[in-house]
Amino acid sequence: MDFANNPSFIRQGPRPGTRLAAAVLTSVLLLIGDSQYGLMDKAREALSVVFYPLQRAVNLPITAARHVDDFFTTQTNLKAENEAMRSQHLAMAARLARLETLEQDYAALRRLNQLKSMRQDAGGLAEILYTGRDPFSYKIIIDKGEDAHLRAGQPVVDDQGLIGQITRVQPLTAEVTLVIDKTLMVPVMVQRNGIRAVLYGYGGGVEARYLPVHSDVRTGDLLVTSGIDGLYPAGIPVAQVGRVERNPDAAFIRLNSMPVAGVQHGRYVLVLNEKTNVPARPPEPVVPVKPKSKPSSDDSE
């Protein structure tokens, strides 16, 4: 069939059947080699490198269209995103503020807890619920009452010093009269030299009255509870002496002092137990005296 002098258009190479046999054999070998032995992985890698630019070229119009699409949609997307971010920022700011408050509360509670573990007479921690409504009296309401076995008369402190005294106990709450209330008097002494005095609240501040003009009191002296009454343990800081006015005309010094405790701020207080080993109270005098004030024997020395 295939002669050497055939014209070129007749010469067609091997017959189709032969070609098919060769092609099928090669394909089957390739299939087996590829699926069973992974022989073609290398060839595939090499060819994929050849195909890569083609794939990129074919993808080019599509990616370009996608870019254009992105450009136009992002305007609205950005606006929406911006809005969302802004509201989120506001929410975060609010949360942050709350976190800061919590941190402050936590620090205050830690300090009070330390104080509580240091003192044997510590009663219980309490939270200030609200301040009294009456603008003429300085009282706060705490969240512990009869349920926590509080009694009227117990001193209330914070981590800085004395705040006041429990004056009324309700089942779940208790009313604390602050040291700056005009009905509260605290027996104190000057920490530096032990001069005793009585600290009177006068509505918004405290002052030590009935100290002789020659008493050794200076600005900056710390007034602490003297502990000679039946209520306050000795040594609780109450006030710091501010201005000392010695007027020769008057018999006594005018001492303006500032309470050291966070009387008007803070959220947590510590209720102390009353002193226990005190002698029995003297019989009630006939003349009625102001409750919870014992101004005896601490005028001067």
Add this chain to the structure above:
Amino acid sequence: MSFERPKELLKPVRRRFIYTTFALAVLLELIPLPDFIVGWLPDFIGMLILYWVINQPRRISVGAAFAFGLIADMATAGLFGQHALAYSITAYLALLRQRQLVMFNLGQQALSVLGLMMANQIIMVVARMMTGSAFAGWSYFLPPLTSAILWPLLTKLLLLPYRHHNV
């Protein structure tokens, strides 16, 4: 026998044109398209092989079918040799009846193309299942249908550059 295709004189087909059509078909295979379109897309390389085997059997025959099958394997990231096997067998089948096929009108040709493309898919399914793949589902046999439907269009399109006049 009715001749729907006019027996017109065509310019000789250039080898360059044949390879250009194959390059375009490979590029079409590479276009990333959504799955639901890919499921319907005809096998362009297989269609072209059948077209050229039927119309230019001396240029494109079993060997070329095998070579383009390997390229198709690459482009579709299939198993090496599956398209090559299927294309060489269908090219051979088309070549056996080439003188008959070239006389058919477009409808008859489309029917035979449907059969041949179906044979393509069956060979590939068998090859894949022999080598341990799972059956891909009956939708695997959708492309031959679209190929047969598009066959007249492809024929008209590929004849376009070789008419003497735009009749």
